[in-house]
Amino acid sequence: MNFHQKITALHLDVLKEIGNIGAAHAATALSDLLNKKIDMRVPKVEMVSFNDMMELVGGSENVVVGIFLRIEGDAEGSMFFVLPIEQANRFIRRLIHDETFDFANFPVSELGLSAMQEMGNILSGSYLSALSDFTGLKIYPTVPGLSVDMFGAIISIGLIELSHISDHVIVINTSILDDEFEDKESVRGHFFLLPDPDSFEAIFKALGVA
Amino acid sequence: MIGINEVVKVGIAQMDVAKQPNTIRTSGLGSCVGVVLYDEVKHIAGLVHIMLPDSSLGRMQELNVAKFADTGIKALIDLLKIEGVQTFRLKAKIAGGAQMFQFTSDKDTMRIGPRNVEAVKAELKKNGIPLVAEDTGGNSGRTIEFDPATAKLNIRTVNRGVSEI
Numbered sequence: 001m002n003f004h005q006k007i008t009a010l011h012l013d014v015l016k017e018i019g020n021i022g023a024a025h026a027a028t029a030l031s032d033l034l035n036k037k038i039d040m041r042v043p044k045v046e047m048v049s050f051n052d053m054m055e056l057v058g059g060s061e062n063v064v065v066g067i068f069l070r071i072e073g074d075a076e077g078s079m080f081f082v083l084p085i086e087q088a089n090r091f092i093r094r095l096i097h098d099e100t101f102d103f104a105n106f107p108v109s110e111l112g113l114s115a116m117q118e119m120g121n122i123l124s125g126s127y128l129s130a131l132s133d134f135t136g137l138k139i140y141p142t143v144p145g146l147s148v149d150m151f152g153a154i155i156s157i158g159l160i161e162l163s164h165i166s167d168h169v170i171v172i173n174t175s176i177l178d179d180e181f182e183d184k185e186s187v188r189g190h191f192f193l194l195p196d197p198d199s200f201e202a203i204f205k206a207l208g209v210a
Numbered sequence: 211m212i213g214i215n216e217v218v219k220v221g222i223a224q225m226d227v228a229k230q231p232n233t234i235r236t237s238g239l240g241s242c243v244g245v246v247l248y249d250e251v252k253h254i255a256g257l258v259h260i261m262l263p264d265s266s267l268g269r270m271q272e273l274n275v276a277k278f279a280d281t282g283i284k285a286l287i288d289l290l291k292i293e294g295v296q297t298f299r300l301k302a303k304i305a306g307g308a309q310m311f312q313f314t315s316d317k318d319t320m321r322i323g324p325r326n327v328e329a330v331k332a333e334l335k336k337n338g339i340p341l342v343a344e345d346t347g348g349n350s351g352r353t354i355e356f357d358p359a360t361a362k363l364n365i366r367t368v369n370r371g372v373s374e375i
Contacts, residue, residue, distance in 0.1 A: 051221040060222070060238030061353050063368050068311050106369045145311030149368050152238020153351025156222060156261070157310055160241070160322050163261050167223065167274055 007170070007200070012045045014207050015172050018131055019043030023174035023191050025130035026081075026123040030176065033122060034094050041188070043174040050159055053169055057082055057190060060152025064088075065103055067120030068157060069144040071128065074137040075202045077195035078158035081123055081144075082151065087187045090178055092116055103148050113146065120144045127191060135206040158194045165197050217355070218257075220244075223277040225258035225286050227293055228358055235355040239306035241323035243279070243330050243346070246303045246356045246363055247286055247339065249295045255358040256290045258282040262322070263329030279329035287337060300339050303363045303375060304330055305354045307346040323347065343375035 020043050031038040054060035065088040067081040083091070085103050092112050093101050101112045124144055132139050147154055162169050172193040195203060204210045218228040220236040228234035230253035236244050239259070248255035258276050265278040275281040287297055307327035327346045334341055343363065345352070350367040357364070366372045 050223060054222070054238065147310050147349070149240075149310065150238040150351035150353065152222065153240030153308065153310055156238070156240045156242055157322070159222075160261065163223070163277060164267050167277075 007047075010209055011200075011204060014204065014209050015045045015170070016043050018134065018203070019045065019172040019174045019191070019193065021134050022127035022131045022193065023176065026127040026191060027176050029122050029126040030091075030119070033119065034091060036094070037179040039177050039179045041175040041177070043172060045170065045172050047168050047170050049168055050156075050163070053155060053159070053171065054152050056171070056173065056192075057084070057151045057155075060150060062151045063104070063149065064151045064154065065116060066147050066149070066151070066154035067116075067124060067144045068147070068154065069120075069124055070142045071139050072142065073139040074206075075135070075139055075195060075199040076161075077193060077199055078161070079124055079128070079141070079194070080155060080158060080192040081120055081189065082154070082192065083189040084187055085148075087178060087189050088116065091119065095119065108148060117144070117146050120146060123191075127193075131193075135203060137202065137206050155192070158192070161196045162194065169194055170200075220257050220259050222259050223261050223274055225256060225276040225282065225289065227254065227256045227289055228356075229254050229293075230357075230359040233355050233357045235353070237353040239352045239354065240308055240310045241306070241326060243304055243306040243323075243326045244352070244354045245279075245283060245286070245330055245334075246354075247283075247290060247300045248303070248356065248358060248361055249290070249299045250301065250361050251299060252293075252295060253358040254290065254293055254295055255356050255361075256286045257354075257356060258286045260326055260330060263325045279326060279333050283330065283333045283337065287339075297337070297339075301342045301361075302334050302339050303343045303356070304341065305345040305352050305363065305365050305375075308348050308350055308352070310349060310351065312349065345373065345375055 175188040307323040
């Protein structure tokens with residue numbers, strides 16, 4: 001079985017649309033939450049090796065704030081919301097009205113962590129409910145977990161399911177960014193949706209491109 | 211292998227070998243386990259970055275041996291043999307196997323860190339390789355670098371600082 005050989009350009013467009021709709025809803029939710037403008041980039045759907053995956057957010061050692069949840073139900077997979085420290089700090093400072101808050105200061109304050117956790121809940125919830133509405137698939141997200149650590153250590157948990165059958169991953173990657181920042185890769189936040197290999201069929205079927 | 215103090219970098223589900231004065235390193239270990247096998251006399255070390263406990267879990271046509279604890283350790287031993295290392299002199303140091311996210315799920319995936327560590331230890335035992343030191347478990351990511359000259363494994367974490375085993 002080699003699931004990614006069967007994926008056509010049309011399939012990739014469908015996955016891109018999922019990333020688009022999901023992240024647009026999440027970006028709107030974030031914008032409401034922070035009461036500020038949030039920009040979103042055109043989604044990318046890529047098939048990358050595990051090691052190239054590490055380079056998507058500045059290398060496996062780059063320290064990031066990561067929200068992770070598993071999706072269960074009609075389609076299964078892993079979802080991540082990853083923010084570079086600098087961007088996460090700005091969001092949380094704004095949310096808790098504390099300019100001294102810093103994810104790089106250990107131990108990180110409980111208030112900041114719980115604000116981040118809540119932001120993760122809201123954003124992943126809006127991403128996934130948009131996905132569910134769009135596809136008609138019943139999906140059940142687990143409660144998101146939060147970790148401030150190396151990107152490689154965080155993202156690898158999302159590669160475990162796939163790694164049973166492949167050394168590559170299809171990643172639906174949408175980046176968002178605070179419009180006050182100069183647009184550079186190092187400050188972009190990312191939504192990563194990594195469907196489990198067995199779930200692509202369910203997604204394509206639901207959207208009539210099986 | 212020319213040059214002084216080169217760092218040999220090993221990616222996820224990969225392996226490689228380094229000789230003194232070079233060092234060997236892998237970064238961003240979460241639930242994965244970094245296994246170092248070394249020969250203190252010849253100052254040679256091999257490192258494999260393992261993702262999964264058991265190759266029988268694999269459903270692939272082409273097996274990437276470095277991904278699994280059972281096949282990865284065997285393949286690393288073979289690689290070291292090519293470099294002229296004798297298996298009986300090999301010792302091991304390991305690090306990783308963390309649980310990065312704490313939440314309740316009955317999925318086995320969530321316990322993959324501890325399962326990787328168990329599988330690595332079983333495989334070392336099977337091959338008669340003594341485990342000299344380990345830094346495993348917890349919930350921190352690790353970057354590790356081994357120096358074949360001193361047989362020390364340097365472990366860097368984001369929130370627990372740097373240590374050496």
